[in-house]
Structures are given as C-alpha cells and as structure tokens.
Amino acid sequence: MDTIFTRGPSLNNRLALAIVLSAILIFVDHKLDGFKSTRVYLNSLVSPLQYLANLPSVLLSESADRLTSHQALLDENEELSSEVLVMREKLQRFDSLVEENNRLRNLLNVPVREALRRQAAELMAVDKNPFSQQVLINKGALDGVYLSQPVIDDQGIVGQVMEVGTTNSRVLLVADVTHAIPVRSLRNDIRFIATGSGSLNEMYLEHVPHSVDIEVGDVLVSSGLGEVFPQGYPVATVKSVTRDESRPFAQVSVTPMAKLDRLNHLLLLWLAGEGQDEILDANASEEE
Template identity: 40%
Template structure:
C-alpha cells in the first residue's frame, strides 16, 4: 500500500510526466462517459444525481430567465408604445384629412350652387372668397379676396346662390370691401315678383332684415311675396332675389306701409360669393348722359313755355 501510494503521489506530483497525466485523465473521462451511457448502475446514479442537481440548475437559471423575461417585456412595451404613438399620429392625420375632405365637399357644393345660378344673372362672373367680416355691429361690411387686379370696381354687385348680398364700396389692388344690403347705407331697387310693384329695399342694420320705403298704404303687398331686383339704376342684375316679405303693417293715418323683408341671401353663412359684371352696366354712361341731356333740355324749354303761356 505504501508503495502504491507513493506511485500515486509521484504521478500527481507537480511537474512529473505532464503528458502522461493528460492521457490518464482522458482515458478516465472516456471510461466514465462509456459507463454512463451503457451501464445501468451509472444511469441510476446519474438519475439520482440529476435530482440533486435540479434545484441548483433552477436556482442558477432563474436570474437568467428573469433578465431575459424583463428584456422581452421592456422591448415589447417599447414597441407597443411606439406603435401606439404611430397609430395615434395616423388617426390624427386621417381625422385632419377627413375634415379637409368635408370642407372641400362643402366648398364644391357651394361652387356648384354658384355656377348653377349663373344662367339666371347674365354677364361675366367671378367667384370670390370672404376674407374678413367687419366686427363693428353698426356696419355690415366684409372683405373679399378680389381687387383691382381682377377688374373689380366700386358699385359692382355681389351675389350668392340665393340672392343679392351687396355691392363693392372700396377697391384695393388685391382685395375689396363689400357693403351688405342689410347695412343702413344700402339701397336696392326692387319689385314685387307677384304684382311687379316697384320699391326700394334699404338696410335695417340687422343681418336678417330689410325695409321697403315709400310704399303706399293701398299697395297690394302680402306676407310671403318675393321681391327681386328691378334693374333700375343699372347696378344690380334684373330679376335676382332680394328678400321675402315677413311683416306688413298699414297703420291708419299714415300714408305709407311698414314692410319688412328677410334677405334671401345667406349673409351670415356664405363663404364664397359671385362678383358679376351685369350686361346692362355697359349702358349706364349712355343712360346718365341722356338723363343729363333731358334735364338740360327741360331747363332750356321752360322759359319758352312760360313765354308762350
């Protein structure tokens, strides 16, 4: 025994036969692997050993699995947050596109209505956009996006698909100012569509009211009558709607009736309007000249008539 122990100690002594030690280790490892694979005793031992080692493996694997799970969870949460943010951005973009489409659809509808009204008015027309509304409650004025560059002129009529809105009172190079028919400074020659009775519609200062002035108490005017532009004055197109009678009062002892119209134009809702160049406007210089000549002739003839009488 002492001789064998000496041999083993000599074999494992540091620095002695290193190549032989490696060879012995290799042979032992192969024998153990062979016995573990083919020997039932070693398999039973291996099974018992695996039961003992399993808790240690689970204990070692637990932190690794936890770290891996946390990494996947964090990565998934980041992906979900990024995807959620992207979906929210897409939803907002689609909503904005939908609003734009709705606005375009409304604008196209207004344009179709404007173009459908064109055959009834005659003359050249141009679509204009409302830019601003005068905030002064005593004024009924708006700014349009057409000006001198577009041949806009003072006194030019402005319409919407439902009626006369007003006339241009000031012109800049790119924009112009429109006076609504409801402004107290506005007056439109009109006639009753039912009876052809002529009158003047003036603004009341309120967005939904017009007054007819100098209408005799005996006139045949009824609630619901439509008044259209008469074309007198050669400013507004002939026969375009102005207002509908909503109230008629004929007080006793007064020579004129109180008649209120509601404008047919959508004065507080329209965004696009028609600027028009009426065909009869070209006749205005000749008509004014003839009126002037008539006045001059009357002045010259009046002394002769007095002398003859």
Template identity: 40%
Template sequence: MSNYAGSAPPRSSDVAGTLRLLAYLALSATLILLDHRGDWLAQARGHASVAMQPVWWLAGLPSRLGEGLRDDAATRARLSEENRHLRNELLLGAARQARLQVEAEENARLRGLLGAAERGGQEVQLAPILDVDLDPTRQRLMLNAGTRSGVRGGQAVIDASGLVGQVIEATPTTAVVLLLTDPDHAVPVAVARTGVRLIVYGTGRGDVLELRNVPLSSDVRTGDVLITSGLGGRFPPGFPVGTIASLRPDDSRAFLVGDVDAAAQLDRGRDVLLLRDQPATPIGTGTATDADAVTTTAEAPDGAGE
C-alpha cells in the same frame, strides 16, 4: 459450588418480542394473500383517495386563486388597451365623418353658387370672404379678390340664394362689399307677383331689411317675393332680394312699412359671386356717398308713390 459453563436460559422479554414478530409476519402474509386475491387494499386506497380530495382541493386553492388573479389582471389590461384603441378609432371615424359632412355641405353650397350664376345668365367670378363686419352701423364684407383679379367698384355681389350687396372699395388684392343690411344701403326692387316697384333699405339688423313709403293702394302682401327691378343700372334685374315678412301702417297712417327677410345668407358661407358684366363705376371716397348714389337713383322713379 462448582461453576457450570452451559448456555443461559432465554429471558421472557425476548420470547415475547419473537412472538410479536411472528404475529406481524403472519398478519403481513395474510394481508398480502387477501389483497392478491380480493384486491381490497386497492379499493381501500381508492376510498382514501376520494376522502382526501377535499384536502387536496383546499391545498391547491391559493395557487388557483393566484393564477386566476393573474389571468384577470392580464385580461383587464388587454381589454383596457383594446377599449382605448377602439375609442381612438371611434374618435377618428367621427372626425372623418364630420369632415366629409363639411365637404359635402361645401360642395352643395358651391353647386348652389354655380346654379345661381347659370340661372342669372351672367358672367361671374368666385371670391372668398376674408372678413365680416356686422356692426349695426356698418355691414361689410372683405373679399380675397381685388383689382388684379378684375374686381371693380359697383359690381353686384350675389350668393346661391340672392343679392348680397355691391362692391364699394377695391385694392389690388382685396375688395369691400356693402351688404344689403347696411343702414346706408337701398335697393330698387319689384314685387315678383305684381311688378310693383318699391325700395328696400338696410336696417343694420342681421338679415332683416325694411320697406318704406309703400302706398296703401299698392297690391303688396305679406309673403310676396321681392326681386331686383334693374332701375338705376346698379343691379341687374331678376335677382331675389327677400320676402315680405310683415306689413304695418307708418306713424302718418298714409303709407305702409314692412319687414323683409333677406334672401341671401348674409351671415354664413365662405364665398360669394361677383357679377362681371356690370359697367365699372368710380369708387367714391366714402361709404355714405356710394350708398346715397344708389338711393338717389332708385328713389327717382318710385317717389311718385306707386
């Protein structure tokens, strides 16, 4: 058997692969031609893109949530800082308003004191209050003014509303005022409506005074205004002392007693006025001695039972 050196015949698998390749090439050419003429592949890609949008949205959701949380945190921090700043500004504004209100009230009170001095036609001296003693048995004020400032014993003390008391002690830098409400204090007064002379006594109770031994025949009524009568020479006439709040018979049924609301604001204020044109009187060694002198002087003209 002789050897034949010719080429081997093609195998069937190679023929099938070649046919598939030709088919793919033909299909590719057809698709390219159709896409070039009808652009249907671009439309298919657009529809595919629309169909993929939910997937892209879900894929970007964590990032968007993170950014939103960061923005919310930054906004909340900024708003918290602004809120703190505004709250501080509000507190400062309220403090300034309160201070202005206090200054306005103080200005009005000082104008009232000035008006009281002008109405009384008296030379006065403004004295700040250092301390207040409102014990039921001891009603006193300590003033930041003394003999170096011209303060003298026996000077009448007033405020914008009426009589406060009198100076009973004085040092070079301070003075002690015996208030109208002190149990040892008495003031000769007159009813502004009728001129009836009476005596008002301290009770040791806040701003309440007391009328004693008022004759039943006296023309005195609840609501009458009491002013200083000037008797005894200790207090100048015409300064308001108080208003009669009530009248009632005493235990003997022979006289009336009454409660009087003090005109002066004894429990408030930071300054008082000292009447400077009153004659100087020696300051006694004890409080009771000075008060008894006032009471004795006042009772002389009223003891006849007016």
C-alpha cells in the same frame, strides 16, 4: 411558531403610531405644502398609466365619431345627389325658356340680353363695427373689380363693392343702413325700394302706401333700375306687413334671401361694358 409580525410593539401601538404619523403628514402637506415636489413626481410617474387606462375610452369615442361622420357624409352625399337631379331638371327647362325668350326678342326686334361675366370670390374678413355691415373679399383691381359692382351668393344679392384695392375689395351688404336697392314683386310686378336695417336678417320697404297690393311671402327681385344690380336676381321675401292708418305709410319688413350671416363663397357680376377700364389699367401696370 415565532413570526415576524409578533415581534416588536403590539398592534395597538402600531395603529396609534400610524395614526399619529398620518396626522403629521397631513398637517405638513396641507399647511406647509411640504410634499408639492413629491406630488408632481408621483403624478408624472403615474400619468402613463392614466393615459393607458383612458386609451379604450378614447378609441371608442374616436371610432364613434368616425362612424357618425361617415354616416353624415353619406346622408349629405345622398341629399346633394337628389338636389343635383332636381337642379339638372330645372336647368333643362331654363335652357328651353332662354331659347324661347331669345326667339321672341328677335321677333320683336328687342336686343337679346348677353350673359353676364362672373367670377368667384372668397370672404376674407367681416367688419367688426356693429353699426356697419361690410365684408372684405379676396378680389381686387387686378381681377377687374370696380366700384358699385354687384355681389351675390347662391341664394341672392349680397351687396355691392364700395372700395377697391389691388388684391382685395370691401363689399357693402344690402342689410347696411346706408344701402338701398330697387326691387319689384314677382307676383304683381309692383316696384319698391328696399333699405337695410343694420341687422343681417331684416330689411325694410320705404314709402309703401296702405293700398298697395303686397302680402307676406311675396318674393322681391332686383328691378334693374339704377343700373347697379342686374334685374331678376332674388333680394328678399316679405316677412310682415303692418297697415297703421295713423302712419302715412305701411310698415313692411322683409328678410334678405342671401345668407348674410354665413357668407363664405361669393360671386362677382360684371355688367355689360363695366370694369373694362380697370382691367386695361391693371394689365398696363403689370406690363410696366
């Protein structure tokens, strides 16, 4: 039987011709880039098949991510629920302590401290200057913000307002080298001055005598001196104490309580009588 494959040149000649044609095509493609447009066309033609072939892997990956995210949300929800229970228990004790403190102050004829006005703010920008620790928030004069107003987060004192605009303000962080805050130790009520180091996770205590009673782990809170920060708010914890007798003072390093490198939502505090002029001026300008 005479088939089509037995007609024409022999198989050896066909193989040699195919090799020669392949070599020519490889040379033209590699050296002369003669098939660039053809490759683009072929890639465009094959790309739907590639997406289709990759679809099962994408679906499995997205499903795994969704399951992981769902489980993470469940774990976070459970953890937050536990924290809410703990905080509610602490709040109950706190309320009773406040009432007891107020009764004692009334017995001693000491004025009862009024609750501070507060307002939430959000971070807008961070100063890019590596030698300055400042941030920009979305509250300004129209909201009653005033110079040197204390700013905190959910962990402790963040800093104070240094510039006030109409709708935003600039906050100087406690870690800035130009910032200082009077503090006291919760353990023994000794007072210090904490200054910024220029690093977000470190501050120093100034002029600490070698004989002073201070230990690693001591919690420092605002003392209320200077009338800028209200007393009792967490500021820092003692990280290291170095007593070198060749130096006039002990070297004390502390870590800020506020998460200065992860700021997002902040809280502005109004001291008694502060910021009222700014609010009145803002309201007057709005009426005009």
